[in-house]
Structure formats: structure tokens, C-alpha cells
Amino acid sequence: MIRVLLADDDVMIRAGVRAILNTDPDIDVVAEAGDGREAVELTLAHRPDVALLDIRMPRLDGLAAGAEITRAAPSVAVAxxxxxxxxxxxxxxxxxxxxxxxxxxGDPRELIAGVHAVAGGGAYLSPRMAARVIGRLRAGGLSRATAARARVGALTDRERDVLALLGAGLSNAQIANRLGLVEGTVKGHVSAIFTRLDLRNRVQAAILAHEAGLIAE
Incomplete structure (x- = not known):
């Protein structure tokens, strides 16, 4: 069961989003907030899997609330x-x-898919938003670091761990030893990373890991 906190100062919007989420038997809206400060407080009290936050809210906007939640409860995925x-x-x-x-x-199915994606350790941009982001990246509207973080956001937590160690120059055997995995499993993760991020070799992977801030300098 995916436990969700929903925060929006518009009661009607909140009711509509809750109704959509309630159509999925694997999602449970465990708390609702009408402003950003309340969203932070309820997140810390309930520890949901996902905090779904509106941008424009009183007392604390959704972006600031999300940053606080990420710092105080990093296991909670912010959307x-x-x-x-x-x-x-x-x-x-x-x-x-x-x-x-x-x-x-957006399509109600996108909302449900997005909640599942972030709860599973991945990332999700609605298709229309993704098209806009790609356009801005091509135009140079986002920094390389931000672009890199957006790309690696599509990976699972384990795949990000593997990518970070790739970037540090470790071999598959060394990564397996560091993470307590068998080497064949690491090879599978590396293959998935290369495919998902459209990387051709370990050098490109290392560059991306550095740009995304996965490696401590």
C-alpha cells in the first residue's frame, strides 16, 4: 500500500485529486493539508511514502515545503x-x-502512474511537462547539473548507488563487494543504467554521475 499525504489550499482540487487516487486500491491518502507548513508537520507525523504538494500554498509554498520534507524525512518521496x-x-x-x-x-492515469513511480524510487514528469523540459534543455535553459539530476531521477535507488560507484571508477566486482551483491546482478544494473540513460560506456556514466552530484568531491 502506498501511503500519500495530499496538500493543496483549494478544497475542491484536493477533493478531486483524492477521488482519483482513491480509484487505485494500492493508494491510501492518509493525511491532507491546506498549506505548506501543515504539510510538513503532517508528513513528519504520518511518514507517508509520498508527499503530493501543490506549488502555490499559504504560509509555505509547495517547493519550500518539499525541500523541508526532503531534509527532515528523506525516505518520503516529494511530488x-x-x-x-x-x-x-x-x-x-x-x-x-x-x-x-x-x-x-492531466490524465488521471498519469497522476496514479506518477505516484507509483516516485513511491518505487523512480521519478515522473507528466508527458506534457517532459516535452517542455526537453525543449528547454535543447535551448540551454537548464544547467547541466540540473539536467543530469533530472536524468538520473529515472533510476531506482539501487541503480543510483551503482552509477555513483561507476563514477568513482570501481569495477563491477568492486561494486558488487561494496553493495553486497553478486557480480551478475551488478552487470544487470549497469546494463539497465546504460539503456535507460542512453549511455554508451563507463566514461559517459562517470561524467553523468559527477554532473548529477552523486559523487562526493
């Missing part, structure tokens, strides 16, 4: 609930650790 056209906030949200950017006006 930002937004309207189309607010993608200017994307870079800040990613920098602060958000794993998802979901449209209020």
Missing part, C-alpha cells in the same frame, strides 16, 4: 502538483529533491 505553464519552477524543485512533477489537469 509537485502543478498546472501547465508552471514549469519555470521545475529546476528549483529538482534541485530541492522532488521526484515528480504532476499536472492537475
Amino acid at each position: 509537485i502538483l502543478t498546472t501547465f505553464g508552471e514549469d519555470a519552477y521545475l529546476a528549483r524543485a529538482l534541485d530541492d529533491g522532488a521526484r515528480g512533477f504532476l499536472l492537475k489537469s
